[in-house]
Amino acid sequence: MMKKTLIFILCLLIVLWFCGPVLLILIAALTPSAEYYDLARLVPTKLTLTHLESLFVRLNGWKATLISIQTALLSIVISFAIGLPAAYVLTRYVFKGKNLFRLTILLTRSFPVIIIGVPLVTLYLRIGIADSVLGVSLAHSSMILPFIIIISSSILGGISVEYEEAGMVFGLTRFRSFLRITLPLALPGFAAAAIYAFVLSWNEVFISAIINLTNRTLPAHILNTAMTSPDYFKFAAGTVMALPAMIFIFFTRKYLMSMWGISLK
Amino acid sequence: MIHHKGKIALMLLLPTFAYLIVFIFYPLVDTCLLAFSNPAGPLENFRRIITSGEFWKTLRNTLVITGIVVPLQLILGLALALFVNLRFKGYLFILYIIAIPLALSDVSAALMSYSIFASTGFLNKLLMAWGWIERPLYFFGFRFQDRAFWVIVITEVWRATPLVFIILLAGLQAVNKEYLEAANVFGFSPWQKLWKIVLPILRPSILSALLIRTIFAFQVFGVIWILAGRDIPVLAGEAYYWQTVVYNSNISSAYGLIIAVVTILISWAYITFLKPKSFEEEAV
Amino acid sequence: MSEVTVKEVKKYFNQVKALDGVDMKIQDGEFVVLLGPSGCGKTTLLRCISGLETVTSGEIRFDQKNVTHLPPKDRNLAMVFQSYAVWPHMKVKENIKYPMRIKKFSKEEIDKRAKETAELLNITELMDRYPAQLSGGQRQRVAVARAIVLEPAALLMDEPLSNLDALLRVTMRSELKKLQQRIQTTTVYVTHDQVEAMTMGDRIAVMRDGKILQFGKAEEIYQRPKNVFIAGFIGSPQMNFLEMTVKREEGRAELVSKGLSILCEEDKVKGLEKANLDKVILGIRPENILLSPENGCVPIKGSVYFTERLGGETIVHVSTESKRFVVKVSGDALFNENETLRIYLNVKKTRLFDPETEEAIG
The missing domain is CATH 3.40.50.300 (P-loop containing nucleotide triphosphate hydrolases)
Structure with a gap:
């Protein structure tokens, strides 16, 4: 009984500690400004959407949100297009330097992305993709690609090679066997990986803020404007950024351990 | 025909190589070039940084934040992982709750803590409602750097502890239950079990958690920039400032390079001093 | 097809x-x-x-x-x-x-x-x-x-x-x-x-x-x-192997080891002559060792080391002067440990191998 009560109290504390701030910023974002600045008003009497509306309309939040979504989607496409073949090779072929390749990819994962920002600005100017969604997406891929390669090779590795080989023996080419047999089996895992990748790109701020000056992603936009905006806009922005990420993570919770565990090693 | 397979493998790896060259290798080289190029001599940028007076403060801030935040995250993360690993009823729910900050960007985490610590934030309102204070406490602004510092520490701990937690929990789940059962048979106390069995087996996970958290702590930027701006300068913040405000790519690159070098040194130190073998097995 | x-x-x-x-x-x-x-x-x-x-x-x-x-x-x-x-x-x-x-x-x-x-x-x-x-x-x-x-x-x-x-x-x-x-x-x-x-x-x-x-x-x-x-x-329990010395004289060949001497049959003599060896490995399957004498069997004295009773058959490990033999007998048989007995090797069903190359000789 004692033990049960103790566990319950600890659980309560954990829920408060981790959910509290999220709930509070949500409330703050919905509190009318007059009530927010009233120190005597702890709990708002009514909630309003005006801050969210002005964030999106007046402060160009819509544009930034759209750019964020485009950037994230494009990063996912780029990373999968490049990373999937590499992941396939890692699980299906034996070759010299395979471990070295895997190690390089793992190290890239912890490579400080800060370093690549500045040179990319000049590179992009030269090749004409400065201040574009494509530019940021390509840069974001530097942190998403290693993740996609590692997680995809782990997903593919979990699918018996014999399924694919059976396809080959029963009349398919290697490529078609991959498409028809392995890919459908890997799809749920890939979807989770894509969502995770989306969150990575959606949350990234340094690169986005350095590379794009006008076409900024939401976090970069907020970083730049929030400082000079009233508090309630900051809260609206923080909420808008937090919610999609939380919802996405919720849908992939089954993969929580494998995704984060792997991506961090 | 015989080397057919090797050729296919190489072809499939080619895009990744090309990407790594253009987006990792080239920027790395270019960063070096930028950092070392100055009409007054190759080391001029670094001389300017180091003699600016701000630098030592910047480096100290970064080191102190890392030195406080990372151990705290490790202890809290380990405690949470051990707790959730008790597998009480509903532990999965708690697991998902703890995972919430994993989804959040540093920017929104910073804004959340701002909603609590702002002068008209929840903390001040609560303390006033209870009658503990009469005027709001200020946590931000140049005059209140020390307080802002601790808000930053709390925010970073809140934000990144779940990362450590997940890695350690994954490690704990891999601990063979029979080791612990054997320990029970031989009459180990819970404390002995933790020190003699769980922690040694968890060592590779602890190492990866430490490594990854330290590396990212050195790149800490979003939280500090939102909550304190340049009042509390850190390395990544300076890189950002010199690039986007002063438009001096050379100094910015020099800061980037300093971060890279420190990162490499720390990774190397960790891997060397904390049993490289188990880490390599983990990593490869 | x-x-x-x-x-x-x-x-x-x-x-x-x-x-x-x-x-x-x-x-x-x-x-x-x-x-x-x-x-x-x-x-x-x-x-x-x-x-x-x-x-x-x-x-x-x-x-x-x-x-x-x-x-x-x-x-x-x-x-x-x-x-x-x-x-x-x-x-x-x-x-x-x-x-x-x-x-x-x-x-x-x-x-x-x-x-x-x-x-x-x-x-x-x-x-x-x-x-x-x-x-x-x-x-x-x-x-x-x-x-x-x-x-x-x-x-x-x-x-x-x-x-x-x-x-x-x-x-x-x-x-x-x-x-x-x-x-x-x-x-x-x-x-x-x-x-x-x-x-x-x-x-x-x-x-x-x-x-x-x-x-x-x-x-x-x-x-x-x-x-x-x-x-x-192939075969379970495994075939018994025993290294033996070859004594050859005028169209006859005898294989000798401690407590055991086997006179070779004609076809084996030819093989041995061709191989020209001093030593050979004799192989005999457990079911080709008997517990009672029969025609063409060579006896050797031993004692029971260990018995595995499988119900339908019994595996007896018998220690002799030169080697511990594994013997398979059908039916359930009871032996006491260290019980002395004689086992009989069915010479016709043995196989000889070159100890160097491990290849069979005839």
Whole structure:
């Protein structure tokens, strides 16, 4: 009984500690400004959407949100297009330097992305993709690609090679066997990986803020404007950024351990 | 025909190589070039940084934040992982709750803590409602750097502890239950079990958690920039400032390079001093 | 259905030699078992025949057609995998029909064959289920159905029974064998289980270190193993080996060791003369050592070291001056430990090996 009560109290504390701030910023974002600045008003009497509306309309939040979504989607496409073949090779072929390749990819994962920002600005100017969604997406891929390669090779590795080989023996080419047999089996895992990748790109701020000056992603936009905006806009922005990420993570919770565990090693 | 397979493998790896060259290798080289190029001599940028007076403060801030935040995250993360690993009823729910900050960007985490610590934030309102204070406490602004510092520490701990937690929990789940059962048979106390069995087996996970958290702590930027701006300068913040405000790519690159070098040194130190073998097995 | 010819096939994985010049000719409709310990190259050989591995050198022919460089899909093969590899995202009937659809069979033909094969393997009621809803044995049947429905040139099986529990394995063994006799498809079957090999194979190829050591009928390999390795690998309990000194004089040969002396028969004398050896290894199977004297048996004195009573038969370990022999007697027999007794070696059923090369001599 004692033990049960103790566990319950600890659980309560954990829920408060981790959910509290999220709930509070949500409330703050919905509190009318007059009530927010009233120190005597702890709990708002009514909630309003005006801050969210002005964030999106007046402060160009819509544009930034759209750019964020485009950037994230494009990063996912780029990373999968490049990373999937590499992941396939890692699980299906034996070759010299395979471990070295895997190690390089793992190290890239912890490579400080800060370093690549500045040179990319000049590179992009030269090749004409400065201040574009494509530019940021390509840069974001530097942190998403290693993740996609590692997680995809782990997903593919979990699918018996014999399924694919059976396809080959029963009349398919290697490529078609991959498409028809392995890919459908890997799809749920890939979807989770894509969502995770989306969150990575959606949350990234340094690169986005350095590379794009006008076409900024939401976090970069907020970083730049929030400082000079009233508090309630900051809260609206923080909420808008937090919610999609939380919802996405919720849908992939089954993969929580494998995704984060792997991506961090 | 015989080397057919090797050729296919190489072809499939080619895009990744090309990407790594253009987006990792080239920027790395270019960063070096930028950092070392100055009409007054190759080391001029670094001389300017180091003699600016701000630098030592910047480096100290970064080191102190890392030195406080990372151990705290490790202890809290380990405690949470051990707790959730008790597998009480509903532990999965708690697991998902703890995972919430994993989804959040540093920017929104910073804004959340701002909603609590702002002068008209929840903390001040609560303390006033209870009658503990009469005027709001200020946590931000140049005059209140020390307080802002601790808000930053709390925010970073809140934000990144779940990362450590997940890695350690994954490690704990891999601990063979029979080791612990054997320990029970031989009459180990819970404390002995933790020190003699769980922690040694968890060592590779602890190492990866430490490594990854330290590396990212050195790149800490979003939280500090939102909550304190340049009042509390850190390395990544300076890189950002010199690039986007002063438009001096050379100094910015020099800061980037300093971060890279420190990162490499720390990774190397960790891997060397904390049993490289188990880490390599983990990593490869 | 066709004849499968493997000619001087070598396979290297980087520097590691997996197949070291394999030659074998499999008759049309024959059931051939590749047998050997793990790492002997049996699976690699099967995969080279399937085309899943490319050979480093050598040639593989189906009838007169050279298939060495053809991808698996163009070899007209079917395969049953160790994990069955029944595609989990397709229902049983799709698993069976899909390969036929790839090969562009007509709709009627596909339905007809699927129905017949399902009946043959007793899986008609399972056709609408997903593999996850099947037991291991059922999945195995589906895998076999998927393979034979194509009426392939050759049927390849890679340890198909190793994932089944012991009881089911015995049943499936006879069922597979009967099925193969009925459809008469050339079959190559990989296993490390000698009982499976002995009971199923028309011929057995015993492999080690990427080579085929002996290729022949089961009784031939059991009775006349070509070397010490095969003699020891096949048969349980293992064959008894004993190093003996050869004493030769004028057309006679005697094998001697402590407490034991065997006068060789004519055919063995010739072999010994040809080999010109001072020492030989004598091999004798546990069932060829008797507890009562019979014609042509040589006695040796010993004492009981240990007894394994298996009910239907009894394994007695008997210590003698020169060696501890393992003796198999039928029925349940009771012995006391250290009980002294005489055992009788049936000399006719011994086999001699060269101690240097470990090859059999006559």
